[in-house]
Amino acid sequence: MSASPGEIGLIVVGDEILSGRRRDRHMEAVIERLGARGLELAWARYARDERAGLAAMLAATMASEALVFCCGGIGATPDDVTRQAAANAAGRPLQRHPEGEALLRARFAGDASEQRLRMVDFPEGASLIPNPVNNVPGFRLERHCFVPGFPQMAWPMIEWVLDGPFAAWAREPGASRRVRVHARESDLVGLLERVGTAHPDVRLACLPEMQPDGDYLAELSVHGATADVEAAHSALERAACARAPGAVSIHPARASWRGCHGRSRFTPRQRRAPARGPVAQRARGL
Structure with missing residues (x-):
């Protein structure tokens, strides 16, 4: 991974944010976590739970060199379309991640239904981002990192990315x-x-x-x-x-x-x- 900090962006996914039913808390949290590592947020975008529109947004950001955090829409309900949109944007098929499946089967045991296992259907070649709260992972596709919309889960997962794969980007805080x-x-x-x-x-x-x-x-x-x-x-x-x-x-x-x-x-x-x-x-x- 490059040791030179690049542009960092944030995408927050959810109809509930754009309708005003919930207030976005991710941007402030990401800015704070980046700042503690001498980094800055270059841009932030909001997207509906709509597969085609989100895929188009992700295709544009994947064409750049930016490190992008995408919060929300990786669950198992019909309105969770981020995994599918990421696969479409990257031009890769969805595949069940074997390590992710093992985590879910260990987590849910006999309740590891097909619906739950879909949460680890990730774009081909994706790596896991560990979830310290409930062990249901997010995923990373090159420089795009996908985490849940729940702040309690998303924020420590973002910290893991910053202190792990992209630790070399950290600088003295300004x-x-x-x-x-x-x-x-x-x-x-x-x-x-x-x-x-x-x-x-x-x-x-x-x-x-x-x-x-x-x-x-x-x-x-x-x-x-x-x-x-x-x-x-x-x-x-x-x-x-x-x-x-x-x-x-x-x-x-x-x-x-x-x-x-x-x-x-x-x-x-x-x-x-x-x-x-x-x-x-x-x-x-x-």
Whole structure:
């Protein structure tokens, strides 16, 4: 397996997600697990329990070099079509996996019905992904990894893939810092361009927000290797404070990638109360 990290994607399968009956929890969990290993999620897609559409999506992703995690649709009910769609996309027949069958027969004994054994009908050449919860495996086809939709099962199985077949991809977790500025997003373009030009090895982002009172808030963040982030953040902080003195909140020195996606673990190190009056309004671009 290549030691160079490539693009990593996520496909979440299920009508219940797209109908809103259930909320997707996989993307946040995958981002967190990748971040702990110095990796990032490049993209995420959602798909219905519809064989042809899912097969077309998988055929497109299989044509790339991406490592793809696909959650959901590998059970035994009629609406579980992910195994068949993966076989169609890869141009391979479904075959009962002998090791998978042995696992199911050991798990269910006399209740190992034909319907249950279908759960290990995988595309030809697939390898198993162990399931530590109920011993019903998922499967891997080259760089595509298929796991159940149940989070309790899917997440440790994804960790097994990352720490096993793709362990060589792991890197030191990156860092992230951020600054909040009371300003319009459009007023910060020049500032971000200047800092970005001076620090090309980091990624800068601007997340705007409108406050209930009509005020504008922009969260400026910088992501990358720790040393690069420290230098870029200092420049960003100075530029932001010079632009809007008294209207800036500065956030802590260091956090892993998981801190800048999903569950934020940031707590303010220094939070200046927003200035009031005409001067503050001009500083905020109002």
